[in-house]
Amino acid sequence: MPIGISDDHVELAGAFGKWAASLGGIEAARAAEEDPAATFSEITAAVDEMGLLAITADGGSLVDLAVAVEACATALLPGPLLGSAVASAVLPELPGPVALCLDGSVVHDAPGSTHALVVADDEVRLVPLEGVELTPGAGPDLTRRTSLGELSAGDGTVVPDLSAARLRSLVVTLAAAEASGVARWCLDTAVEYAGVREQFGKKIGAFQAIKHLCAQMLETTESVTAAAWDAASAVSEESAQQEFATLVAGVICFDGAVSAAKDCIQVLGGIGFTFEHDAQLYLRRAIALRALVGSSSSYAARLAGLAADGVRRHVHIDLDEAEDEARAEVRAEAERIGALPEEERRAALAESGFLTPHWPQPHGLGADPVHQLVIDEELDRAGVQRPDLKIGAWAAPTIIAHGNDEQRDRFVGPTLRGEIEWCQLFSEPGAGSDLASLRTKAVRDANPDGQSGWRLTGQKVWTSLAHAADWGICLARTNPEAKQHAGITYFLVDMKSEGLEVRPLRELTGEAMFNEVFLDGVFVPDECVVGEVDGGWKLARTTLSNERVAMAGSHLGDSPERAVRLLVAGEVAEQRAAVGTAVAWATVVRLLATRSTLRSLAGQGPGPESSVAKLVGVRSRQDSAELVVELLGPRIFTDDDLAREALHEQLMTRCLSIAGGTTQVLRNVAGERILGLPRG
The missing domain is CATH 2.40.110.10 (Butyryl-CoA Dehydrogenase, subunit A, domain 2)
Incomplete structure (x- = not known):
């Protein structure tokens, strides 16, 4: 699924997607391959006429803008779109197409732009490009042009209330939206090809190796999209939350887009390695985006520092006013249960229906997704934790759905x-x-x-x-x-x-x-x-039609939290980036769960996030558990509590890719049921 979840965003993405595909951007880029000064002026004018760059000025959110940018990247529209989109989010009025100069010498999208946003120390200036001598640069992306030259920031005007850090954050956020569009095109292209290309008398998508490769592309793409969505969503939150979300996108999105493009070419085989196939253009865009924003390790190191300072991602969900009106009754019941002795709470939770609110009455409340979240929030506020039903959470729903009254x-x-x-x-x-x-x-x-x-x-x-x-x-x-x-x-x-x-x-x-x-x-x-x-x-195979909906918490999981504590203790400073990477992936797992919850709140059917969250979550837990043991080094040979816990976690998490269906079987299921690939 693309960045947009709500009906409005789905409609917006569809409209911009069809429009962008109709402009023939890839054909224009191929026609201008040998022209280092190509401006793609017709497409730039069409973007302006469509109103994409007026989205935020007309009261739209950064998520709205990200949805549109993602759709344009899926069609690989050429020209100075990224810099102009960034500028549209910070300038009250655009002077024309805008380039980006983040290091003082490389000007991205200079051909066709009238101005550039230039970073000078900690301030940002809007510098006119008329009369400025720039020489054509080289770059991997055939759909964009880069120029080289020294821009004098003193010639421009300071952009009020825009720091260099804030500009870079916006660049990462909207570039992440582009990365999501690139990854999504690569996934769709690979799956479509795997469903029609035949080898050895079968569609190649029926072969497990291809199916797994496509399923892994699904995991990557959904992770990229979730991180890009969250970076755009966090723009109105307090600064630490904004920074955390942006850094997660920096760790996940650009490596992910490059990985998806490479895997797409692998599925395509020989045809994917030809210049004539569009896949190479998407790989080039992904490589250029990563070079523009910088290496993921730099974002990971900064994210680790933020996590060490106690910051965790808290995603806020606005609930319906009707549920807010009913909240008083839920709060009163939650507080009543919270005031009971610990040994009496479970029976009270069961009797009230709060233990399993998604189950039908009289065993639950038949609660819709919004009501479930209100109950969750109020139980948390009252300090009440639900007991784990374990296998009973599978047995009882089956008995409810298929058993008799007795x-x-x-x-x-x-x-x-x-x-x-x-x-x-x-x-x-x-x-x-x-x-x-x-x-x-x-x-x-x-x-x-x-x-x-x-x-x-x-x-x-x-x-x-x-x-x-x-x-x-x-x-x-x-x-x-x-x-x-x-x-x-x-x-x-x-x-x-x-x-x-x-x-x-x-x-x-x-x-x-x-x-x-x-x-x-x-x-x-x-x-x-x-x-x-x-x-x-x-x-x-029974699951109740009224599925459980819950908000993902902010806790990263045992192993990532242990890694952060080791960083705080000053024991693993040289491996800061590895800790940040673990933090980023643990956060993405929770973002996937949050997006699944939002889809339920929007009344939509289950999306791929829940299935992907299982696969990505297993990998995250196993990798982070292994990381902690690696961080401990020789300490793992001691008998202290942390060493024992870390080793136990690494050994125990090996079962996660086996229990409940092996990772390989789940990838087969994802390939067939989500991506529609043929059975083997």
């Missing part, structure tokens, strides 16, 4: 109150991510009392918390003659049943959270079959 009464309330703990008996030695191939069988039988039911026989593995669970949700094959996805039934298994044995599996951390579970003729009565016999596959 099952709902028997299991849902006790699960919410913490009286029942659950485990999930899905994975098997020969059926991990491929659940359809499970072999645990269930055959019709009766117990000695004549009660009708089923006998379950088989082995489950990687069962978290089985040693402590009261009940398990179990898939077993009831019809061996049916197709793989059919003939499976969803059972509720009493973990104290005769014939059931739990054997702890010691994992690489040295702990035993996972277990093997052996079922030897375990009897399950008919009353513990959820849904229809042979209909369990659908239940296994």
Whole structure:
């Protein structure tokens, strides 16, 4: 999805996208390839006529401007657009197309511009270019021109209330919007090609290597877009928040755009390496943008310093006035729960519906996304933390959606109150991510009392918390003659049943959270079959239509926070950039979650952010955990608390790319279900 989330922004992006594509910018750039002084005046005039550079002057926000700039970059419009867009955000009236000179000698987009914004010490001046002697420069971007020369800042006029730092921040923000447009074109182009190009009798998108490469491009592109969106969104916030968001964009967006362009060419293969294909133009734009703003490591080092000073990104969401009116009632209930003794709060949360407000009544409130966020905010304000339902968060919704009244009464309330703990008996030695191939069988039988039911026989593995669970949700094959996805039934298994044995599996951390579970003729009565016999596959994939919506917090996660603490202690100053990079990626994971929440608030269907957040989040946690161990160096051989915690985190996070579907399987899913690539 592009930068814009709201209906207005989606409409704005669509309008500018169609318009920009109609201007033939790439053709104009190719025609002017040998002209170092090309001004692209016709396109520059069209940009002015379209009103793009008047967006902020007409009351629009910087996000509005970023949406339009992203759309233009997707079409790779040539000419002095970036400098003019930056100038339009700070000047009450544009004198004409505006170039940028950030270092005193390189003037970006000078051909065709009437003025330049020039940085001189800590002030910014608007310098007329008429009569100034500039020589044509060289550069990778064929859609833009650069000139060289010494600009005398004293010849211009000082731009009021615009520092050099503020100008650079705006340049990064709008260049990040361009980077998002570049990355998005590269992703779309690669996916389209992978869906039609055939090799070895198949569409190349069906090959896992191509599918994974496209899925990784999706991860990169959504991360770039999220960071660019946040940089533009933070412009009205206090200075530390603005700076934090801009630095995250500096770390993420420009390397990401270059990476997406390179991967696009890789998917295209030989045709992508030709000059005739437009992919090389997008790679050139991405390289030029990165050279303009500077290396990501410089932004990462500054971001680490900001994090060390205690700054974290807090994204504010404006909620509906109607919910603000209902807030008093929610606040009163949250304060009542907060005043209770700790041991009584869980029952009160369950009774009030505040524990799972997205669940339907009477187990929850059937709350819409906005109401959920109000409850979250007021519980946080009252100092009330929800308990983790663990596997119960999967078991109970399935029982609510597909079980009968007796099952709902028997299991849902006790699960919410913490009286029942659950485990999930899905994975098997020969059926991990491929659940359809499970072999645990269930055959019709009766117990000695004549009660009708089923006998379950088989082995489950990687069962978290089985040693402590009261009940398990179990898939077993009831019809061996049916197709793989059919003939499976969803059972509720009493973990104290005769014939059931739990054997702890010691994992690489040295702990035993996972277990093997052996079922030897375990009897399950008919009353513990959820849904229809042979209909369990659908239940296994159940999620309630009213999905949980939550705001991502500002906490970076254990490992990035540990890295920042080491920096504060003065132990890792030389690796400041690595710490900042970890901070940036942890922030992006939360931005992806925030954008998913905003999409829900806008009444839109799920976007790709939630799926991407899982993939990016796993990589962020694993990389940051590894970084902390690296930062500790020889200290890892000591027995102090931090060394133990850091090593445990690095070892434990290895499971994240395996549990809940391996990263490779999830990339297959993302490639097929989000990007629409063919199945292998």
